[in-house]
Amino acid sequence: MLGETTRDRKAERREATRQEILEVAWSLVREHGLAQLTLREVATRIGMRPPSLYTHFASKNAIYDAMFGSAWLEYEQLAARARVTLPAHPRARVRTMARNFFDFSVADLARYQLMNQRTIPGFEPSEHAFAPSVRVVRQTVELLGEIGVTDRGDVEILFALIGGLVDQQLANDPGGDSRSRLLDRAVTMWADGVGLPPGPE
Amino acid sequence: MLGETTRDRKAERREATRQEILEVAWSLVREHGLAQLTLREVATRIGMRPPSLYTHFASKNAIYDAMFGSAWLEYEQLAARARVTLPAHPRARVRTMARNFFDFSVADLARYQLMNQRTIPGFEPSEHAFAPSVRVVRQTVELLGEIGVTDRGDVEILFALIGGLVDQQLANDPGGDSRSRLLDRAVTMWADGVGLPPGPE
DNA sequence: GTCTATACTGTGATAGAC
DNA sequence: GTCTATCACAGTATAGAC
Incomplete structure (x- = not known):
């Protein structure tokens, strides 16, 4: 006792x-x-x-590892909170999800580099720290599946599009909003491409 | 003498x-x-x-700088050679340009990281080394202008899309071709989005 | 002009005393 | 659990030999 x-x-x-x-x-x-x-x-x-x-x-990389895990955990929780108020309409839903990820990423350059780029020489996240990231991807694929996006290739293209805009924003216009203003247009292109039904704008 | x-x-x-x-x-x-x-x-x-x-x-970064410059020079020359046989049809032209950049990028991870990511702590390319990169962008914007793409935002979206696919390919499937097989589909979505005329497939 | 010898500073990491 | 001491290895600067 x-x-x-x-x-x-x-x-x-x-x-x-x-x-x-x-x-x-x-x-x-x-x-x-x-x-x-x-x-x-x-x-x-x-x-x-x-x-x-x-x-x-145990090492410097162990610190990075813990930071990697907590960063993805933080985003996972943000995505979970956002989920309950996610629009039902397919296009609005994708726009909201994309916006959430984009804003979270752009808000903290170092955090984004740790989470999504391999910018630390020799650092590989452990399986444990990687888990939240895997769950987020699974959740996102699920949420897209609910609105009829079932092709994994289409999902990858969406991820590439949003990630590419984040990269550009952070590399060429950190702190600005030049790519942020392109996000909705880009997502609309993608929605047209995968055949999401047009809706109330 | x-x-x-x-x-x-x-x-x-x-x-x-x-x-x-x-x-x-x-x-x-x-x-x-x-x-x-x-x-x-x-x-x-x-x-x-x-x-x-x-x-x-003068320093280690000076070596990186020379490598940065020569890598972009190499791509500039590749793009210049490709230019003379570039398809006239808008969609075929964009597909070819995207493919050239994608294949060049994916062929050498270290080179791509040096050219397009800021993965070396403290390294910023000099103005001189940066010049070929600027010329390549200007050329590309020009070539897209010839087929009617005049909105700079549309160009940025295309760059983000291709760059995002390269990043995914190198990060998640290095040496593979999973994203390579998505490239044409992604470019077609973009072509539809910016209103390029449909053409002979 | 070109290379060597030597040394300085800062880094992550380890061993062993307290 | 934290300290002191120390190591190995970076990049880099400088003085001087050839």
Whole structure:
């Protein structure tokens, strides 16, 4: 009984430290860029010596891995919340889903690079961290299936289209909205191409 | 007279060494990945000590810069050769142009990352190295203008679509052809969307 | 002009004392 | 669990030999 309580408090404290490390890492990554993260800066900002970080994370890539997982978890939760108010009309639904992903992606360059680009040399997400990403894709395919999009190729083309616009936005006009204003037009082209029924605009 | 000859031979030798460095760098980058390039490995493979490379390039990023420039120059020349046999029919022309870019991109992951993604921390191409890329975009916009595509937004959507498919191909199915088989369908959707006249298939 | 020897700084990572 | 000390390995700068 007492032993359990002690263990719990230790575990809580340990988890709190873990979270603090991750929060500092996110701050630094947003300040200096995803790849510019250094363990020394994380440690000093947290009031630790660099080697002590290895008590909480096995390596630098393990930190990236946890960040990767939490980023996709965050988007998964956003998508789940959005789902309950998703328009029933096929075109409006796709537009909303595309907008949600686009805005989430463009809001944080470092996060997007971590989630969707392989910009960290040698980093591969673990199976565990990858799980939310897989669930999001499955959910999205399901939601598109409900409105009659059953061809996987059509889905991939939609993903490529939205991802391509995000990439352009972040690479050529970070902080701007030039590609954001093209998103609806692009999605409409796709909706026409896959034969979604026209609807009330 | 004699002085000139001497200078020429020295310049030739110098240029040859430069090219040798770049060739070795390309090999290493294809073997170990774009970001894994180290000056030490370039030097040893070429029979030099690492600091000696600084006689020929001001920094590691200067090597990346030269590689960036030559990669875009290579594609510019490919596009120029392809131009003379480009189909006159709008849809066939766009399909051919898209195919050329897609195949060139997918053929060499490291080259594509260098040309189109910002995967090297701290590397920004110089204005000089960037020039061929600018010319290629201008040429492409011109060629699309000839077939009636005048809206810059439509052009950006096409670029996003093709780039997105390349990214997916390289990230999810490197060496495969899953997205390659979607390219024509995607371009057709775009052609329908921007109102290119239907034609002989 | 070209290359070498040496060294400086910063990085992720490890070993062992407290 | 955190520290000190240290390692191996980057990129890079400089001085000097040929």
